[in-house]
Amino acid sequence: MNVNWQTLRAEFPALSGWTYLNTATFGQLPRCAVEAVRRHFERRDRFACTDFLDWFGDADGMRDVVAQLIGCRASDVAFIQNASSGLSLLLGGLEWKPGDQVVTLEHEFPNHYYFPQLLRYRQVEFIETCWDRFYDVITPRTRVVAISTVNYTTGFRAPVAEIARFLRERGVLFYLDGTQSVGALEFSCDAVQPDMFAVNGYKWLLSPNGAGFMYVSPELRERLQPNIIGWRSHKEWRHPENLHEGMPEFSPDAEKYEGGMLSFAPLYGMAASMKLMLEIGPRRIEQRVQEIAEAARETLRSAGARLLCDAAPHFDAPLIAAQFPGLDASRLARDLRASGVVVSARHGYLRVSPHFYNDETDLDRFARGLKAACGPA
Numbered sequence: 001m002n003v004n005w006q007t008l009r010a011e012f013p014a015l016s017g018w019t020y021l022n023t024a025t026f027g028q029l030p031r032c033a034v035e036a037v038r039r040h041f042e043r044r045d046r047f048a049c050t051d052f053l054d055w056f057g058d059a060d061g062m063r064d065v066v067a068q069l070i071g072c073r074a075s076d077v078a079f080i081q082n083a084s085s086g087l088s089l090l091l092g093g094l095e096w097k098p099g100d101q102v103v104t105l106e107h108e109f110p111n112h113y114y115f116p117q118l119l120r121y122r123q124v125e126f127i128e129t130c131w132d133r134f135y136d137v138i139t140p141r142t143r144v145v146a147i148s149t150v151n152y153t154t155g156f157r158a159p160v161a162e163i164a165r166f167l168r169e170r171g172v173l174f175y176l177d178g179t180q181s182v183g184a185l186e187f188s189c190d191a192v193q194p195d196m197f198a199v200n201g202y203k204w205l206l207s208p209n210g211a212g213f214m215y216v217s218p219e220l221r222e223r224l225q226p227n228i229i230g231w232r233s234h235k236e237w238r239h240p241e242n243l244h245e246g247m248p249e250f251s252p253d254a255e256k257y258e259g260g261m262l263s264f265a266p267l268y269g270m271a272a273s274m275k276l277m278l279e280i281g282p283r284r285i286e287q288r289v290q291e292i293a294e295a296a297r298e299t300l301r302s303a304g305a306r307l308l309c310d311a312a313p314h315f316d317a318p319l320i321a322a323q324f325p326g327l328d329a330s331r332l333a334r335d336l337r338a339s340g341v342v343v344s345a346r347h348g349y350l351r352v353s354p355h356f357y358n359d360e361t362d363l364d365r366f367a368r369g370l371k372a373a374c375g376p377a
Helices: 005-009 031-047 052-070 083-093 111-122 131-137 160-169 218-223 264-280 282-302 329-338 360-374
Strands: 077-080 101-105 125-129 142-148 173-177 196-200 212-216 320-323 344-346 349-352
Touching: 031 264, 052 077, 052 264, 077 083, 083 111, 083 142, 083 173, 083 196, 083 212, 101 111, 101 131, 111 125, 111 142, 125 131, 142 160, 160 173, 264 282, 282 320, 282 349, 282 360, 329 344, 329 349, 329 360
Parallel strands: 101 125, 101 142, 142 173, 173 196
Antiparallel strands: 077 212, 196 212, 320 349, 344 349
16 A cells, blocks of 8 residues: 555644644544444344344454454453453463562553552562563563553653563563553554553554454463453354353353443444554554654753664654653643643653654744744743
8 A cells, every 4th residue: 555644644633733742642533434323223223122132243353353453363351441451361360479579660651550569469579670680670470560661751751572581481461551562553463472462552553532452362361251240251152043042162262351342332433443544554553653653752952852763772662751851741741732832741751743744844944943942942
C-alpha cells in the first residue's frame, strides 16, 4: 500500500481542530472505527439481535486480526475490557506460597503496584527495582515479573526479548503490558514469548474505550484457571437452546477466560482500526511514528528541554519525557492546551506522544506553543 499520510490524516476528525500530541493518553478514532460501531448498532435494530451468535463469529475473525498484528495464533487471544483484567487474572489465579516474589520496574503504571501489594496477606513479597539492578533482584523465589513494553511516564523501552529469555531459563512467569506501544511499534509474541501479553486498545491502537485483548501462551493456559465464570465457560456454549448445566469443561483456547458476553461495539471499532493498521503495514507505521517522534525531540531540545533519551539507552519510544529546568510541566501542558496543542504531564515530565497521523504542521504549531509557554530564553 502506498501511503498518502495527508489523506490518511483526514480520517481523524479531531485533528482538524487540535494539534494532538498525546496518544499516550488517548488515541484518536479514525472514521472507519466510528463507522464500524455505527454499523453494529444499525444491525442490532435491523435484526432485533436475533443474529447475536453471528457476532461471536465476527469475534473469531477479530482474533485472526489480533493474531496477525502481534504475531501469535487466534487461539491464543482472549478479549478483555482493559489490561488490568489480564494482570488480575494472572496474579489472582496463581497458587502463592509465603516468600514468593513479584517484581516490577520503577515508575511503572499503577496496575503493576496495586495487585502485587494486595498479595501481602499471602506473605508475597513485592519488589520494585531500577533497570540497572533488574537482573540482580531475580531469585529462585521470583514467580512473576510484570512490566510494560514502554513506560507510561518516562518512555523507557525495556529489551523485552532479552528479559523473556532470561526469565524463561529460570522458570519465572513474564507478564507484559503492551498498551503503550502496540499500534505504533511492531511486536511479535512468537518472537518474544511472554506468558501473558495484555493490551488496552484506546491508546496507540486508536480504539474505543472498553476494547482490549490478551495473549495467553498455550503453556500458561494449561495451568491458569479462569476466574470469571459464565455461560460461555463451557466449551459447547454455542448451543444456547440447550446450555450445559453441570461442571463446565473449559476450551483449551484463550477464549475460556472471557466468561460471558463481549463488549461488541468497541470490539468492532478496534477491529476496524487494526485492519487499517495492517493495511498500512506495522513496519511502515513504526518507521513513520519514529520519524515524527525524532522531529518532536528536536523541537523539545531547541526549546531548552532535557530529554531522558539523551541521557540513557532504552528511551527510543515515541513516548517522550522532557523536563524544562525551572518550569512546571503541568503548567506547560495547560498553557499549550490553551493554544490548541495537546500534550500531558506525568510526574514532573512533559510527555509528548505523536502517532502516524501527526505531521510537520503539528510540530510547527508545537514549537510556537512551546516558545510562548516557556517565555524568553
